[in-house]
Amino acid sequence: MPRNVYFSQAVRSEQNLYEDLVIESLKIFGQDVYYIPRTLVNRDNILGEDPAGSFDDAYLMEAYIENVDGFEGAGDLYQKFGIEVRDEANFVISRKVWNGNVGLYEAMAKPREGDLLFLPMTNSFFEITFVEDDKPFYQLSNLPVYKLTCSLFEYNDEDFDTGIDEIDHKIGDEAYQLVMDYITTAGNHFKEGEIVTQVLQTAAESADGNTVIEVAGRVQDVTKTSNIAGQISLSNIGVTGSDDYKEFIVSATKTLYGAESNNTNTISKIYGLDDGDDSFMPEDPSAQNVAFEVEADNFIDFTESNPFGDPS
Structure with a gap:
């Protein structure tokens, strides 16, 4: 039933x-x-x-x-x-x-x-x-x-980019960050959280007259070293318009533009693997890349020209 x-x-x-x-x-x-x-x-x-x-x-x-x-x-x-x-x-x-x-x-x-x-x-x-x-x-x-x-x-x-500082800053601290110095004028520094862009190739410079190549990243940290200089850390770096270009470059003519601050500054130095001390990279203080390389030099002989040993 x-x-x-x-x-x-x-x-x-x-x-x-x-x-x-x-x-x-x-x-x-x-x-x-x-x-x-x-x-x-x-x-x-x-x-x-x-x-x-x-x-x-x-x-x-x-x-x-x-x-x-x-x-x-x-x-x-x-x-x-x-x-x-x-x-x-x-x-x-x-x-x-x-x-x-x-x-x-x-x-x-x-x-x-x-x-x-x-x-x-x-x-x-x-x-x-x-x-x-x-x-x-x-x-x-x-x-x-x-x-x-x-x-x-x-x-x-x-x-x-949730707009919640607690979330965005937490992720920003864990992200891979590229550190660079820049030169500015009259204290026109970048802002934390904004997108900065460097045009590597304009449409006029391209072979077809249309392709624009840009590299951009999000500012995670700004250090104002003086009124005319500063240092920023960038994450979420990406390139549009090309598969060959991968990163920012130091150039007096190819400037860096901030989307929110509307400031245009010049990159003076980009920090890499060789700019840290004997134990870490500037982008990652917990890394030990240089220490591993020094230790490896103690038991790997890079001067050997014959991989099969000394015939004598």
Whole structure:
């Protein structure tokens, strides 16, 4: 026999009460997180990834961490390249809150794999690897929450411009940074966070008369050494218009232009591998490139001309 038609499992008032209680519980026992949608720039349809993705917005909401005994996953592993952290966590968020905060402004129906959660409590970024949208399974014929399975995010030079200093500065500190000195006039220094561009080839200089080659990067740090000189650190460096040019160059004629400050300055020096001391590079104080090279010179003889040894 079919079920009794006089009893309903989908009473709207009961569903609303249940959903409100869930939201209240998340606000009491949850943590503040930022939901950061990923913007696809150049998706690879074969591999299903976008190495040039960007993150341009962040939405504050509450989330409950199911892992009460700590993060799951493989934990901290010490390998030949150092310590690798493989933390994982499950976050529970409200559908109603997500739709009102994120879904209202983003063109997506639910959280997506590949988007990020920033947890200020641990100052960590988690990447969503799976979205469970039917647990608890239709209690009161309703689905009030999303369960997000996440793993610790591995930064790969993606562009972050969310407008939240806590997020953008955290990523900027972890990004590869190119350090350079510049010469300015009358204190017209660059600003932190702006995009600076150097035109390596104008349209008039190109063979076809149309191709413009530019290299650009985001300013992560500005040091004003004087009224006419300064030093900046750049991340998210990219080139448009060419596959041959890869980086900025020192030139008195090819100047550096700031998009927000509208200042035009001249690059006087770009720091590289040989500009650090015996233990590190200027871009990465934790590197030991020079120390490894010196140590390798002690047991590798680069003066040997015969790879098969001395015939005598």
